[in-house]
Amino acid sequence: MKIPDHVLNRLTLYHFILDNLKEDEINISSTKIAQLLDIDPSQVRKDIKYLNNSGKCRVGYNVKALKISIERLLGFKQVKDAFIVGAGNLGSALAKYTSFKDYGLNILAMFDNDPKKIGTTINGKEVFDFAKLGNLIKRLNVEIAILTVPKEHAQGIASYLAGAGIKYIWNFAPCVLEVPKNVKVWNENLIGSFLQFTNNDEIERNNNDD
């Protein structure tokens, strides 16, 4: 099945909404979801079709069933282990982001080269010396690295991670990484987000381009 990135992203937001509803709310309409996200209700209905979850006309979608369908499709229960590389503010913030675990991301440990940070624990995650990174990637069979080091170190560390067996690099540095073909990079492009979001009065955007 082909699920465009935009749809995947929105399904996560729908899950946030469902998760925040009061227990006595049994059903939710596409109009309500659409209104909260400032998008078109037809978009919501189109997205939900990927779940094979049939809402009833007028009644809306059953909240519990819809939540479970999203969880299944997006694999929230298939927990994936990851390391955070860089225990600065951003790495620490991500280590404290408790919601990750609910959505299938399990952060095992952090790595840094600052002697003051090594040996400390952030939200139960120990900060190890960079020197131990290669060994621990192999021993714990970790495939995902969350890269939160400064831009000037990002490429060097990315190459090291690729050599050590990492398959996915979630890159928070504002730079593009050169890695071997078998490694996937996801650029968490904060500057791109900022521009998309604040430019929309000057540049007419097309938010529903899928």
Added chain:
Amino acid sequence: MKIPDHVLNRLTLYHFILDNLKEDEINISSTKIAQLLDIDPSQVRKDIKYLNNSGKCRVGYNVKALKISIERLLGFKQVKDAFIVGAGNLGSALAKYTSFKDYGLNILAMFDNDPKKIGTTINGKEVFDFAKLGNLIKRLNVEIAILTVPKEHAQGIASYLAGAGIKYIWNFAPCVLEVPKNVKVWNENLIGSFLQFTNNDEIERNNNDD
């Protein structure tokens, strides 16, 4: 002109690449850019058409001209002021993110309710008491708030920000905010990113859906 979000995002990434090139690299091909981002060269050429910047066959694009075209289209020189609301790890990380200024985002100050944080300075940005937020939004005419408070406080603060005159909320909490129609929310959906990125072996994605 209609620029889809995906294109805007990629143009920022192209700018990162151009920015990192050595000074003696005069031209760059769409193939080189595409290879670095693991996308199709035709996609790069399509995106660059939005800039009215004509590359020459075989020679590629002039690096300097391409950079300037992207900067102009995306408005990097039109600096926008913002407040960070929440001076925890994530807020601090964003305050330290020096690249923001190069791309037109100027963080003026931060806000928190923790007496230990109030009065401190992070990367030159003072942390003020939440109590001063409404007044300073009006006095400095700030329209953008970067919301980095815990999920459970996000909605309350978002409503307050909307009432105080904020027009754009960049929301980092994993929840959907209800705000008046005149306020735009950009959900920095980290969980959505993670799922888009790591699910791509299980779910066949369509990365070039615009």
